[in-house]
Amino acid sequence: MIKVFSKEWFVERAPGLLPAYRKHMTEYYAPKNFNFMYYFGSLALLILVNQIVTGIFLAMFYTPSARQVFPGVSEAFASVQYIMRDVDWGWLIRFMHTTGASMFFIVIYFHMFRSLMYGSYKKPRELVWLLGMLVFLILMAEAFMGYVLPWGNMSYWGAKVIISIFSAIPWIGDTLVTWIMGNFIVGGPTLNRFFSLHVIALPLVLLLLVVLHLAALHEVGSNNPDGVDVKHGPKGNRWSPDAPKDGIPFHPYYTLKDMVGVGVFLLICAFIIFMAPKVGGWFIEHENFAPANSLVTPPDIKPVWYFSPFYAILRTIPDKGLGALALLCSIAVLFFMPWLDRGKVKSIRYRGTSYKVALTLFAIAFVCLGLIGADVASKVILHVLGPNTDITWWLHLIGYIFIAIYFGYFVFLWVYTFFGLERTKPVPERVTTHD
Amino acid sequence: MADEVVDHGRRRFLTATTAVVGLGGLGTAIEPFVRSWMPSARSKAAGAPVTIDVSKIQSGQIVDYGWRGQPVCVVNRTEAMLATLTSSTVTSRLKDPDCNAVQQPPNCKNPHRSIKAQYLIMIRICTHLGCVPDFKPKIGPETFDPEWRSGFFCPCHHSRYDISGRVYDGSPAPLNMAIPEYQWIDDTHVRVTGKEPATYV
Numbered sequence: 259m260i261k262v263f264s265k266e267w268f269v270e271r272a273p274g275l276l277p278a279y280r281k282h283m284t285e286y287y288a289p290k291n292f293n294f295m296y297y298f299g300s301l302a303l304l305i306l307v308n309q310i311v312t313g314i315f316l317a318m319f320y321t322p323s324a325r326q327v328f329p330g331v332s333e334a335f336a337s338v339q340y341i342m343r344d345v346d347w348g349w350l351i352r353f354m355h356t357t358g359a360s361m362f363f364i365v366i367y368f369h370m371f372r373s374l375m376y377g378s379y380k381k382p383r384e385l386v387w388l389l390g391m392l393v394f395l396i397l398m399a400e401a402f403m404g405y406v407l408p409w410g411n412m413s414y415w416g417a418k419v420i421i422s423i424f425s426a427i428p429w430i431g432d433t434l435v436t437w438i439m440g441n442f443i444v445g446g447p448t449l450n451r452f453f454s455l456h457v458i459a460l461p462l463v464l465l466l467l468v469v470l471h472l473a474a475l476h477e478v479g480s481n482n483p484d485g486v487d488v489k490h491g492p493k494g495n496r497w498s499p500d501a502p503k504d505g506i507p508f509h510p511y512y513t514l515k516d517m518v519g520v521g522v523f524l525l526i527c528a529f530i531i532f533m534a535p536k537v538g539g540w541f542i543e544h545e546n547f548a549p550a551n552s553l554v555t556p557p558d559i560k561p562v563w564y565f566s567p568f569y570a571i572l573r574t575i576p577d578k579g580l581g582a583l584a585l586l587c588s589i590a591v592l593f594f595m596p597w598l599d600r601g602k603v604k605s606i607r608y609r610g611t612s613y614k615v616a617l618t619l620f621a622i623a624f625v626c627l628g629l630i631g632a633d634v635a636s637k638v639i640l641h642v643l644g645p646n647t648d649i650t651w652w653l654h655l656i657g658y659i660f661i662a663i664y665f666g667y668f669v670f671l672w673v674y675t676f677f678g679l680e681r682t683k684p685v686p687e688r689v690t691t692h693d
Numbered sequence: 694m695a696d697e698v699v700d701h702g703r704r705r706f707l708t709a710t711t712a713v714v715g716l717g718g719l720g721t722a723i724e725p726f727v728r729s730w731m732p733s734a735r736s737k738a739a740g741a742p743v744t745i746d747v748s749k750i751q752s753g754q755i756v757d758y759g760w761r762g763q764p765v766c767v768v769n770r771t772e773a774m775l776a777t778l779t780s781s782t783v784t785s786r787l788k789d790p791d792c793n794a795v796q797q798p799p800n801c802k803n804p805h806r807s808i809k810a811q812y813l814i815m816i817r818i819c820t821h822l823g824c825v826p827d828f829k830p831k832i833g834p835e836t837f838d839p840e841w842r843s844g845f846f847c848p849c850h851h852s853r854y855d856i857s858g859r860v861y862d863g864s865p866a867p868l869n870m871a872i873p874e875y876q877w878i879d880d881t882h883v884r885v886t887g888k889e890p891a892t893y894v
Contacts, residue, residue: 415824418850423823437727441736441760451730553757553764555824559849573850575863578821650837650851 280396282476285498287505288512289482291689295376296480297519298369299484300512305362306468311458312355322453324409324446324550333456334409334449335549338580353535357527359401360541363564366394374595374617376480389471391593396467398565401462403452405562408547415559417452418444423572426582443552465530479505481691485604491688504689540632558633566631571664573631574657584661587610591668598668600675602683609678616670623663630657717761740887745810748881749793755828757817764825765873767883768813770835774856775811778804787859789869796820797872806857806872814875814883815858821866824849830856834889846868 268384269276303668307626319341323333341348366559370390373379379387406417421438425431439448451629479489488502536542545556561569571588575581591598605611606617629635630653639652674680705817740761750756750769757764764869777783784790784804792802807813819826826845835841838853838861845854853861858870 292849312785345728415849419824421824436732437730440730441732441762442740445736445762447736552762553825557848559824573865578865578867581865585788 259470260371265435273546282472283509283513285501286417286505286508287488287495287497287501288480288508289484289488289502289689290506290511291482291484291510291691292480292515293483295372295483297516297523298365298372300516301365301519301523302362302369303468304523305358305365306464307356308354309412310363310447310461312351312358313461313507314356316341317350322405322407322450324449326637327352330551331549332409334407338408350531353531354527356542356565357530357535359404359532360537360562360564361523361527362397362567363401366397367564370394370592371621373481375606376481376483377485377606379595379600380599380604381567382478382612383475383481386471386693388593389467389474393464393467395465395589396460400456400464401562401564403456403460406449406452407456408546409449409550409553409557411548411550412543412559414444414546414550414552415555416561417448417595421551422560423449423585424537426579426581445552478483481604483605486689488684488689504692560631560633563628563632566629567627568631570627570631574654574661576654588664593653593669598672600672601680601682603680603685605685608683608685610674610682611673612674613680616667616674619663620667623667626656626660627664631685632661641666716758735788742884742886744878744882744884745814753830755830758817758885760873761887764817764818765885766813766828768811768814768815768856770805770811774830774843775805777832778855778857780842782840783855784843785853786862788862788864788867790859792859792869794868796869798874801872804857806859808875808877812883813857814872814885816871816873817858818870819847819852819866819871820851820860820868821847821850821852821864824879826852826854826870856860 260270298373314553319337321333321337325333326438327333341352343349344350373387373390402416402420406413421435422443424438425435426435436442438448439445441452452560479487480489486504488504492503493500495503495505496505530537530541536544543560543562545558547558560566566589568585572581572585575584601609601613606614626635629638636649636653640647643652743758743760743765745758745765745767747767747769750767752769753766753774755766755770757766759765762832790804792806797806805813806815817825824847826847829835829841829846830843831841832843833841835846837851838848843856844861845856845858846862847853847866850865852864854864854866854870855861858868858872860869873885873887877885878884
């Protein structure tokens with residue numbers, strides 16, 4: 259007789275549970291040479307949990323209504339103030355959510371850059387990369403709609419500008435914009451549907467994609483800083499004769515390693531949440547402390563920092579259609595990475611010098627486009643060259659340079675690898691840190 | 694079963710036709726959900742005409758009114774402002790000086806883009822990405838344009854418009870700003886009616 263709720267009792271009733279746990283945790287053999295850059299995947303998962311938990315609580319106190327409760331102040335805006343002032347610990351829950359949003363993108367950008375550095379998008383991990391890119395896309399939509407919910411003036415005009423990008427689509431553009439807004443202008447219907455999408459539809463899609471992203475990863479196995487496939491290396495380690503010799507069980511080895519990262523990461527997050535939750539207008543913009551006003555555009559309209567590189571691309575090109583197209587391409591091109599890069603060598607450690615230079619320039623261009631999009635570049639130029647500078651001319655000049663570098667990276671990568679111009683270093687047989 | 698032979702052709706045909714009919718049904722079922730996102734009857738009703746009293750707007754002044762939640766501005770233009778509309782410093786630099794794009798009712802297809810030349814009545818929404826351009830009434834150099842002849846300047850992406858809302862070349866905005874349909878009721882009252890909502894916006 260099996261004891262109720264004993265291990266055997268569970269195995270008999272849910273025979274798939276333990277094997278699944280083993281497959282993804284204790285018998286998932288990850289390469290033993292993970293470095294700092296491999297913290298960001300698990301950190302992203304941590305933030306996802308944080309966003310869901312804090313989001314559930316925020317939705318208990320937030321009211322998605324554009325109806326005015328005071329002249330010029332909507333119920334949505336007022337309910338955010340209610341959370342901040344009247345709900346016990348409401349400010350903490352909200353700042354955990356807003357800080358989490360920005361930290362999500364910091365972590366995701368590092369996570370993606372890690373893939374570029376070590377060639378993690380290459381065969382056989384194309385599907386992992388594509389699913390990851392979809393996660394990124396949904397995350398951007400999720401963040402954008404979340405940003406609209408407080409119904410501050412920057413929320414309002416950010417929504418207006420981003421939705422209006424769709425009007426650049428020929429023929430159906432204007433109808434599409436009205437359809438998205440649910441009104442002839444961004445208004446109550448827009449707020450309500452964004453709330454619904456932000457708290458139900460997109461999180462569900464996001465969770466599904468994250469599960470698929472991990473499932474796809476655990477099928478092919480993790481890449482590593484050497485870009486060597488441990489699955490194809492020698493077999494047999496302390497735990498199993500069939501497991502890769504250079505692999506170690508994800509649990510407890512990497513769960514413990516990740517906890518160190520989590521500790522440091524949470525320390526940084528706590529500092530932001532308690533000491534500087536607005537981060538000088540970078541995580542929460544100053545203009546958003548004013549209620550939405552459909553008749554007054556804020557003087558310096560710009561998206562939150564994580565969209566600014568893409569926004570700079572849109573803004574630099576002085577043509578509505580081309581600007582929107584370039585914005586679309588700047589994200590779409592990333593999907594094609596596995597097929598643009600034909601090089602056989604994965605890790606930057608063994609790739610050609612030109613590749614290293616190109617990737618560095620690409621990273622610099624991405625950051626500089628961010629500074630242009632966030633209006634930092636214009637302030638620096640005015641400060642350095644004096645107040646009479648033709649700022650539009652300068653912004654166009656540097657904007658085009660960095661856009662050229664951004665897209666140039668992908669063109670270069672294809673030419674460089676397709677025509678076999680890359681001179682790589684010999685790739686070791688096994689990860690460099692094996693015993 | 695007397696006949697054990699499977700007719701694969703028949704099976705494929707039935708599978709395909711069932712799938713097609715099923716997809717058709719699914720497509721039809723989606724329609725109400727897609728349509729639910731269009732402006733509701735309440736949103737449409739909010740677009741009722743507004744009547745504006747222009748008698749208190751001083752020369753060279755701009756006043757905004759909300760219409761369908763959008764800023765409709767009335768500018769009482771000075772003689773000097775009106776003179777800029779036909780000067781070559783302005784017209785030679787415009788994308789669409791003759792207002793060929795249908796961004797105004799036919800009776801406003803003229804350089805001053807209005808029924809009465811003095812009063813500009815316009816939906817003050819940038820045709821680039823929907824911001825509200827600032828009113829810059831000065832005739833003389835501005836930081837964004839050394840040959841400025843009064844008009845509108847969008848703070849978002851630096852689109853420039855003349856005092857009739859016609860867009861300057863080199864602006865990201867593709868079109869002149871929209872003029873709603875309106876009628877003068879008497880000398881000082883104008884009624885902004887619009888037409889079908891999406892006609893001019």
